[in-house]
Amino acid sequence: MLTAFALAAALVSDPVAAPVVLPSEPAPLHGTLLTPGGGTRAAALIIAGSGPTDRDGNSPLGVSAASYRLLAEGLAAHGVATVRTDKRGVGASAFAAGREEDLRFTTYADDTRAWAAETARLTGQPCAWLIGHSEGALVALAAVARDDTAVCGLVLLSGAGRPAGVVLREQLANVPEPWLGQSLAILSELEAGRTVAEVPPQLAALFRPSVQPYMISWLPLDPAELVAAYDGPVMIGQGTTDIQVGVVDAEAMAAARPDAALKIWEGVNHLLKVAPADRAANAATYADPNLPLAAGVVDDVAGFILGRR
Template identity: 70%
Template sequence: MLTTLAFLATLASGPVETPVTLPSEPAPLQGTMLAPEGETRAVAVIIAGSGPTDRDGNSPLGVNAATYRLLAEGLAEQGIATVRYDKRGIAGSAAAATAEADLRFGQMADDAAGWARLAAATTGRECAWLIGHSEGALVAEVAARNAEGICGLVLLAGAGRPAGVVIREQLASVPEPLKTEAFAALSELEAGRTTQGPPALAALFRASVQPYLISWLPLDPAELLATYPGPVLIGQGTTDLQVGMADAEALATARPDATLARWDGVNHLLKIAPADRAANIATYADPALPLAPGVVETVATFILGH
């Protein structure tokens, strides 16, 4: 005879959420698996963007849009299981933090590859998809370069140019001689050499972060994508204030056989938003606002079509 709880469980419907853990040093990484109610047709790992962004897509820096949770829920409805996880030092994975001087970009890629192996093994599949958002797109590209068991890449709002190009654009309005000093420091770091850096820009060039910058700056998203042999979906919104269609087109040029999805009126967090900056940013703090129509459908159709 069924107990009351077991009976109620038989009445429940919807995706099944399970905590998952990835062994790691100095402490395990923590994540969430969301599996479809019925058959699991594919599995994917959602890789977060830069900064203290957690597994749901939220950040203490004013982001509470739950983009990754909403994406996972939408994909589960399409029969796709997902794993989303807290990065080292963030939320449930706080104990796995790495000292800033020891952080390397490759470590994030290794973590993503580890989650892909776990996701595939847990669901009994031969491979897992990597869905990278913002900086997570570059993490996915690096992870796929050296990892087996990757079905393909879904790159959402990912940069199409090396970080050094973007940083130089951001520093273009800095007065001289500071700009020249900053550009020279960037060139040194891109060449793999530590540097003094201008004191006025210590937040960018502090000694403890330079090893990470040296591991990150030489990475060219387009070059990485050109050498990746698997299927690729590139998704980009037209009202994204952080990454533009030019980035998506640069990625598509590197991989002419990739699928490029353009979402009109969709911002960096994959939600409908106007080009007006204030109104656009307002969506960053609204978890009740759904993902833009077509985002989940495009991702699911691509994954299930391969």
């Protein structure tokens, strides 16, 4: 005999995935709407991190953990509909890229505002939550700095809490000379708003001239200042075995917004999965789509969103 809980679960159908398209120039942007089978209680837009990260959280740069797909599926089980998208220039949104030298951080913030309004419209909700992961957390903060009318609130996961230049200097600390000194010199020029024409081939992946205008638009942004200026509800989530940003970043944002919900997940890495502190073993999880999200991540995000409806 079915219990009442089992009967209710049996009556709830699987979530429904549907492609969604957002008009844009020079080409449309594309994503996936995942609608809960048992009805929508809230809606959220999942904002991808840096680089060529697609709607599922995967990247040709060695990431196939599918963290965003897993997050969307987990939230659907709680009644939270999600839109997750291919960034401009990535996946099905490849033709929307334009020239790299024309890209600015505000481009992603503008796209986020447009997607938030579309997410609310598609789901019949009055507003959409922004769930920003990694650099997507800063994109979310930049988006609401200009207009938050379509946004319910922010969920900031594995996001830097300090300006990018501070974090980059930490990440560059193990680069050998002479590349370290050259990297720091280029970074200082970009922070001052000046491009650098001559970049050693070994540093082109980070500092190539075509990406420098984007970096100049990104480096002045201070996540702590932005989160302090936003007056909507905020959740900050951070794992203790994240090898890209750290608990210090979450604490920096939480200090700027003492009323924010701060969740620190023990033994959880940048991709929101259980991982050891050892760098090699930690990095191995980046290529494992079968490894689930860490226990508590989905429940904490869903609980925060649904607790503020």
